[in-house]
Amino acid sequence: MPTILGQNQYGKAENRVVKITRDGDTHHIKDLNVSVALSGDMDDVHYSGSNANVLPTDTTKNTVFAFAKEHGIESAEQFGIHLARHFVSSQEPIHRARIRIEEYAWERIATSDGNSKFIGADEVKHSFARKGMETRVSQITYDGENWEVISGLKDLTVMNSTNSEFWGYVKDKYTTLKEAYDRILATDVSARWRYNWTSDEQRMPNWEKSYEQARKHMLHAFAETYSLSLQQTLYQMGSRIINSRSEIDEIRFSLPNNHHFLVDLEPFGLKNDNEVYFAADRPYGLIEATVLRDGVEPKIPVDMTNL
């Protein structure tokens, strides 16, 4: 049965590029998911396997990261225009380039009430929360006598573009990780906290205010902790809440360490001065712990994913 090749395209999909622009101590983030699809004279590679016209998808990936350094990322559109023009104008066999870009928006972590006691202007400049991501959750249990209220949030994505190190860890024969003295610290906060309101005899907390305050304290602790590990940051976030909110006795966190790897741009003659990162989605470190008011019994389940 004779066959012919129909429409075809190829390229590297979902290049997760994060560009930090460091304007003194004020940092700016561009966080993109860039997919490249090229088409043109690609009959041969399909029919005979000749790669003579094939620019490797790996190269299209490298180009995305190199362009983030060379041209910066002014806007997703501008970045896509640079890339598409480059592929079509530099490669004879390529006649069409389609660049798809998703951009993740970030906003600076700032004080909601103008009270900058916990957060100096410096911290705000390199601490970000991703827009419109989080989900607020709660679980209410009542046995006719006692109440248990657990509240929390998930998918609150935050990033510090500096003030994070990781070194001095155990090294065995399988350890290859390089010590880091200035790395990106990013996580999707999943937290559950338990209220010490258990009976109708007690004054009920203001749930709305409590949620808002717990969230705020957590973000401020994240932003202002000079972090030597995500574990340390986690503990600071928890203890800030316990110390600031008398109605909360226990908080449990599940924090993925969203790794950002510096891209090696040396092969392209470019210096990567802590600017262009590959945002890996898996595997990820997963740091989990409960922070408790001293003397209380832990009640939040260790595996809180169904909560």
Ligand SMILES: O=c1[nH]c(=O)c2[nH]c(=O)[nH]c2[nH]1
């Ligand atoms: O903050 C961190 N904690 C770890 O336990 C760890 N392990 C690792 O490889 N990187 C990191 N980062």
